[in-house]
Amino acid sequence: MTETDNACSWIRSWGASPQAAHDGLGSLDDHPPLADVTLRQVVRVGGGGRRVRIRFTNEFGTGPLTIGAAQLALAAPGGAVRAGSERVLTFSGATAVTVPAGAPVLSDPVDMSLPALAELSISLYLPERVETCTCHDPALDTGWTIPGDAVAAPTLPENAGDLPVRALISAVESVPDAPAKAIVVLGDSRTDGAGSTPDTHHSWPELLAERLETGYVVNQGISGNRMLNDGIGAAALARFDRDVLATPGLGCVVLSIGANDIAISFAPRDDGSLADFLKMFPGAPVTTDDVIAGHRQLIARARERGVRVYGTTIAPFEGSELYTPAGENARQTVNEWIRTGGAFDAVLDFDTVWRDAAHPGRIRDDFHAGDHLHGSDAGYRALADSVDLSLFS
Incomplete structure (x- = not known):
């Protein structure tokens, strides 16, 4: 050769x-x-x-x-x-x-x-x-x-x-021993594995790789990342070509992004510690239409390369300091489009996996890391276990 x-x-x-x-x-x-x-x-x-x-x-x-x-x-x-x-x-x-x-x-x-x-x-x-x-x-x-x-x-x-x-x-x-394709997950801290136990490989993309046994799953999450604006890391729209489309052997893209765009845009505005945190996120607030349009851009750019595009719904965050009722309404609006808009080749409904049945705006207590925002090891395991492996065959 x-x-x-x-x-x-x-x-x-x-x-x-x-x-x-x-x-x-x-x-x-x-x-x-x-x-x-x-x-x-x-x-x-x-x-x-x-x-x-x-x-x-x-x-x-x-x-x-x-x-x-x-x-x-x-x-x-x-x-x-x-x-x-x-x-x-x-x-x-x-x-x-x-x-x-x-x-x-x-x-x-x-x-x-x-x-x-x-x-x-x-x-x-x-x-x-x-x-x-x-x-x-x-x-x-x-x-x-x-x-x-x-x-x-x-x-x-x-x-x-x-x-x-x-x-x-x-x-x-x-160079693999047999033909294979890479699965690239583009996301934020929930993709990055924030809240999981260090040195255990418990981000959900890594756990998905375990389920696939020979799965080339590439975790391109950045903690604090947004789709539309820079801040913590370049915006997903800006880094998409480098982190996803330039991937050797690319076969499938999973988009798990947009939660921070919503949470930051609708977060409470005060003079406390949250205000200092929000200074890390420049740019004007965005709307649900903006977030949906951003998804459509990423989908179109991926399809130009002939790869499948899957989307995840946005999991709950009530109980975190970023939560507001307006942000919850925005999350539900975007999730409804992800589920029913027909833009993706398939949808991974992470919202349904994580939400508390008695209080759907919150993550189940056993699935978050104590902050009502990021996953625990069990929470990330539940996400990985919910994925239909036939999507990658």
């Missing part, structure tokens, strides 16, 4: 949408500068394969990013790597690379037997200070910083520190 043939068969098996550090939740605000340091991060892929490459990102960087060395391995507990699985990553044959500001870079492929649902350890050495870190905030998988070049360290040294974001990595791609 030629390299061209291999390129045609690449499929994305893991992803994390890139953000600027200042457009996230602020997890890096008090973190020491990233300079002369090794980052070790663990990701769990959906489907496996026989060749692997990593997409590193400097897409929100304000200057060049130098990667002095990088290594891929199967992860072992506690930040260690599985002996014999280590692969040195190169870039056009070189062990180091400088990534221009605003750009990603793909590593050269490495031969690797990668099982479905495998945990990968990705280590990269940063010899120079990273002025602006492109990241995904927060990371629900523990990552570490190690002083100096420790890319090849088999275990974590005692001086390792915590890394609170997914830093400088945006995708894992593989």
Whole structure:
């Protein structure tokens, strides 16, 4: 098989949408500068394969990013790597690379037997200070910083520190053993897995990948993200081409977005802590017609690529500090269109799964994380279990 043939068969098996550090939740605000340091991060892929490459990102960087060395391995507990699985990553044959500001870079492929649902350890050495870190905030998988070049360290040294974001990595791609298609989920914090137990892979897209067994499910949720306006991460309409349509092996898109557009637009306006929170979300309030039009745009752009488009209804949020009756009415209006408008190839009715039968504006107590907004592990499991797997066959 030629390299061209291999390129045609690449499929994305893991992803994390890139953000600027200042457009996230602020997890890096008090973190020491990233300079002369090794980052070790663990990701769990959906489907496996026989060749692997990593997409590193400097897409929100304000200057060049130098990667002095990088290594891929199967992860072992506690930040260690599985002996014999280590692969040195190169870039056009070189062990180091400088990534221009605003750009990603793909590593050269490495031969690797990668099982479905495998945990990968990705280590990269940063010899120079990273002025602006492109990241995904927060990371629900523990990552570490190690002083100096420790890319090849088999275990974590005692001086390792915590890394609170997914830093400088945006995708894992593989060549599958059999034809396959990627399922990309575009969403907000409820897609990202906010409220779930860290290091357990309990976001609903990851749990869906488990049900599919060899499912290439790519989670492109951003906590706090909106469809129509930037704020926490670029708006879904703005990042759709990069995070979804450019996905190798794309076969299906699940749109699970719009909840924050509604919640922020109809949130209570006061002078308290909520007012400070809302400052993170610029732009004028939007209407239900705006949210529906945004969905139609995303659907049209996906269908141009010949992929199926599924939509999820918006789950309840009464009991959270963002709730208002007007916001609830808007949620119901958009959900009615999602269910009956005929715009999607299929609808995943997450509202019905999560809502309290006795109080439909609220999430069931056992399905939220204590904030009446985000899922618990059980809540995300219920969403994943509700999905008809035949939609992806």
